[in-house]
Amino acid sequence: MPEIEAVGIVKRYGGLVANDGVDLSVDRGEIHGVMGENGAGKTTLMSILFGLQTPDAGEIRIHGAPVRFHSPIDAMAAGMGMVHQSFKLFASLEVWENIVYGAEPRRGPFIDRRAARAQVAELAGRHRLAVDPDATVGELSVGVRQRVEILKALYRDARVLILDEPTAVLTPPERDALFGVLRRLAAEGRTVLLVTHKLHEAAAITDRVTVLRDGRTVAVLRTAETSARDIIRAMIGRNVNLIVEKGPAQAGAPSLAAVDLTVAGAAAKPVVDRVSLTVRAGEIVGIAGVAGNGQSELVEALVGLRPPDGGRVEICGIDVTAADVETRRAAGLAYVPEDRAAVGSALTASAADNLAMGFQRAAPLARGGLINPVAIAERARALIRRYAIRISSERAAVGKLSGGNLQKVVVARELSHDAPVLIAEQPTRGLDIGATETIHARLIAERDNGRAVLLVSAELAEILALSDRVLVMFEGRVLADLAQAEADEDSVGLLMAGRTWESA
Amino acid sequence: MNGAPRWTAVALRLRPPPVAIAILFAALTGGALVLVSGHDPLQAYAEIVRGSLSRDSLPDTLNWATPLVGMTLAAALPLRGGMVNLGGDGQLVIGGLIGALLPLVLPGQGALVSIVALGAAALGAGLYAMLAAWGETRHGIPMLISSLLLSYPAVGVTSYLARFPFRDVATGLPQTPMIPEAARLYTLSGPLDAGSLLIAAIAAAAIFVDRRTVVGYELRMRGKNLRFAGYGGVRLDRQAMRTMFASGAIAGVVGAILVLGSQFRFIDDALLSPSYTWSGLMAALLVGGEPAGAILSALFFSALQTGGFAMQRETSVPRVLTLVLQAIVILFLAMRQGVGRRAS
Ligand SMILES: Nc1ncnc2c1ncn2[C@@H]1O[C@H](COP(=O)(O)OP(=O)(O)OP(=O)(O)O)[C@@H](O)[C@H]1O
Numbered sequence A: 001m002p003e004i005e006a007v008g009i010v011k012r013y014g015g016l017v018a019n020d021g022v023d024l025s026v027d028r029g030e031i032h033g034v035m036g037e038n039g040a041g042k043t044t045l046m047s048i049l050f051g052l053q054t055p056d057a058g059e060i061r062i063h064g065a066p067v068r069f070h071s072p073i074d075a076m077a078a079g080m081g082m083v084h085q086s087f088k089l090f091a092s093l094e095v096w097e098n099i100v101y102g103a104e105p106r107r108g109p110f111i112d113r114r115a116a117r118a119q120v121a122e123l124a125g126r127h128r129l130a131v132d133p134d135a136t137v138g139e140l141s142v143g144v145r146q147r148v149e150i151l152k153a154l155y156r157d158a159r160v161l162i163l164d165e166p167t168a169v170l171t172p173p174e175r176d177a178l179f180g181v182l183r184r185l186a187a188e189g190r191t192v193l194l195v196t197h198k199l200h201e202a203a204a205i206t207d208r209v210t211v212l213r214d215g216r217t218v219a220v221l222r223t224a225e226t227s228a229r230d231i232i233r234a235m236i237g238r239n240v241n242l243i244v245e246k247g248p249a250q251a252g253a254p255s256l257a258a259v260d261l262t263v264a265g266a267a268a269k270p271v272v273d274r275v276s277l278t279v280r281a282g283e284i285v286g287i288a289g290v291a292g293n294g295q296s297e298l299v300e301a302l303v304g305l306r307p308p309d310g311g312r313v314e315i316c317g318i319d320v321t322a323a324d325v326e327t328r329r330a331a332g333l334a335y336v337p338e339d340r341a342a343v344g345s346a347l348t349a350s351a352a353d354n355l356a357m358g359f360q361r362a363a364p365l366a367r368g369g370l371i372n373p374v375a376i377a378e379r380a381r382a383l384i385r386r387y388a389i390r391i392s393s394e395r396a397a398v399g400k401l402s403g404g405n406l407q408k409v410v411v412a413r414e415l416s417h418d419a420p421v422l423i424a425e426q427p428t429r430g431l432d433i434g435a436t437e438t439i440h441a442r443l444i445a446e447r448d449n450g451r452a453v454l455l456v457s458a459e460l461a462e463i464l465a466l467s468d469r470v471l472v473m474f475e476g477r478v479l480a481d482l483a484q485a486e487a488d489e490d491s492v493g494l495l496m497a498g499r500t501w502e503s504a
Numbered sequence B: 001m002n003g004a005p006r007w008t009a010v011a012l013r014l015r016p017p018p019v020a021i022a023i024l025f026a027a028l029t030g031g032a033l034v035l036v037s038g039h040d041p042l043q044a045y046a047e048i049v050r051g052s053l054s055r056d057s058l059p060d061t062l063n064w065a066t067p068l069v070g071m072t073l074a075a076a077l078p079l080r081g082g083m084v085n086l087g088g089d090g091q092l093v094i095g096g097l098i099g100a101l102l103p104l105v106l107p108g109q110g111a112l113v114s115i116v117a118l119g120a121a122a123l124g125a126g127l128y129a130m131l132a133a134w135g136e137t138r139h140g141i142p143m144l145i146s147s148l149l150l151s152y153p154a155v156g157v158t159s160y161l162a163r164f165p166f167r168d169v170a171t172g173l174p175q176t177p178m179i180p181e182a183a184r185l186y187t188l189s190g191p192l193d194a195g196s197l198l199i200a201a202i203a204a205a206a207i208f209v210d211r212r213t214v215v216g217y218e219l220r221m222r223g224k225n226l227r228f229a230g231y232g233g234v235r236l237d238r239q240a241m242r243t244m245f246a247s248g249a250i251a252g253v254v255g256a257i258l259v260l261g262s263q264f265r266f267i268d269d270a271l272l273s274p275s276y277t278w279s280g281l282m283a284a285l286l287v288g289g290e291p292a293g294a295i296l297s298a299l300f301f302s303a304l305q306t307g308g309f310a311m312q313r314e315t316s317v318p319r320v321l322t323l324v325l326q327a328i329v330i331l332f333l334a335m336r337q338g339v340g341r342r343a344s
């Protein structure tokens, strides 16, 4: 008997059918992958299983018995746990407070802090999830926060754990650690539902994969008997070339340069420590590094969102160190930010308004201070078509889009700039395989058109596949500047851990 | 099979707008109150409508609406960009005092004097409002606080000036001397003067800027996501300063219009006692600063308040009823729209 089943789940949003009769069946102790293109309905299905949404039709069964979740509280009571894509933790509270929140051990009317802390420490130890119960969540790295989310579910004794694209924000070592945890949980008889876009992850950890397409279940595959090609064909109905094709770079003059760029941090040690780099027209320079080693701060200093404490930034030969974002953009900069929702878009604004940002002052979108709504709408429609963004119309707000489709909005906007310099931070985060392939091909085409591209990605494979040169950042410094030929998983991996050639 | 969802979709589309529900709900509650107090609710409501919208009373409503729409716009502009100007009172009295004093000292006469006085009122009040934005961008004092705090000295100093240095000693009241007839605003008909036209023009301009200009677009985006606007290249500091200048300038113009058009002198407290600032803030908050909606809600409030006076005259139901109705409408809509719940 399956641990949990979804039968004929239908969920409509207005005219849009997000789930159109989805079936899912997961056995106890299984790690079950859920895959599908952006907008296929994966997150919708997971939200229904966790009681965040109620289905319009269909049934959820646990051990064969139908259940009805009106809220996550019902779902948790039935043994469901969820690790959200954007974590729902209180940043200013400590780890143990976050974990016991809502289910605190009490002594009379008071929270029994000592017992709570001890329980959390015991739980973390038992599952080998290394976290300090007394640390403040806001100061933790993304990977550790995710562990807190998992502990939170385990504290409520979740028997089914749902993870929606948990690896999108993780570094490879963090991902491997997470997989270790998931395997142990499965071995204990817990059940794991894992949404992912990454084939190698599905291959590495899942027992079976359910593939969704346009809101329907199109295949249930046993991983051991399945090739990546089979999964892709089930997801998109065609073959995708997973190997990035690219010729040698024709690098020209330097377009983006940083000299001894320094950003001070809260601690004595600067977060960005005298970083110098040059990106020439017609080349892609990748920045590899474990998240939190100063890459985000470096990029913010380059684009003008964070004033540097030392050093210089030049765009196309113009010193822009003291300039604001507007001036840097005018000097020739396009930028795909790491966080599509908090920085890269206005969720309540229409797609047309979102796609116009950065172009709003120049023809054809504006003339003499007046905006041209027709041109804005036309441009938006063209980009939506070109990047196959799943949205009802350009007038719809982007907050309702699936994660990958929102990412496409941001990437489409920035790639449509003619700017000579493109800084792309995690450009394919959350994108499905087909969209990732499209964006990779676009980045290379841009390079061949003479753009200078600075690529920051947590995906080492992406960096290695696209970059002509690879810089490795560790603790705020650039440890190495490798030509493409010298950069491989091993050499870069060692450097990411802070080991240079000599000490390795 | 397909019938059920289609019907719900139709029902959803036919659902009356929240404003209509709010007004209906308020009318029912208010009616019950009137009934309990032993009066006829239908008669009371009839008087409100007659007293605000009939041919005779419409000019009164519009006259009352002039400052209210103005102060609503002064509040709506910053709100559109996620900022709050709580200093409307200060900006109003600065504009009023400038409008009352300049015609006394300016040579020449007629329309030119009133135009210069209006311009100076806008400039003075605008610059004063800008101080609050400057406090936030340069010194990190939240604008919510700085704009409110700056209001008190403005009110205090103008009051002092009207009571002492510039007092009209002939009357013995805390007020400045009458401005010459030639410098007063042109009267259109009855209580209406050119000031109403000016506010109408400002209202039209606000809607146009919001919908059709780059400035309006950038302000809207700021209101929806500050970091997004900054990332997209909007110069946030400058935008805050300019928006607050425009907001203060409108408040200043309202003050000057009241002085040049109906009071003809600066009377201490006369500009503040009707609390245009706070009614305007409410009207603007209801619609998140969207100018057309803000103007409509301001007009609605004006009709309600004007009708209230008529009702009090004609029936023995006290005028407070209309304030109750207004409060219920506001509460209801605020609940529905989650005013104050910021988009994350
Ligand atoms: N609250 C909502 N209101 C309206 N439409 C919605 C809502 N939530 C999801 N949708 C729509 O439902 C469809 C499925 O969305 P869902 O988030 O389930 O996709 P997904 O498979 O998780 O995609 P991704 O891989 O991009 O995360 C999308 O087209 C999305 O725009």
Ligand SMILES: [Mg+2]
Binding pocket: A042, A043, A044, A164, A402, A403, A404
């Ligand atoms: Mg999703």
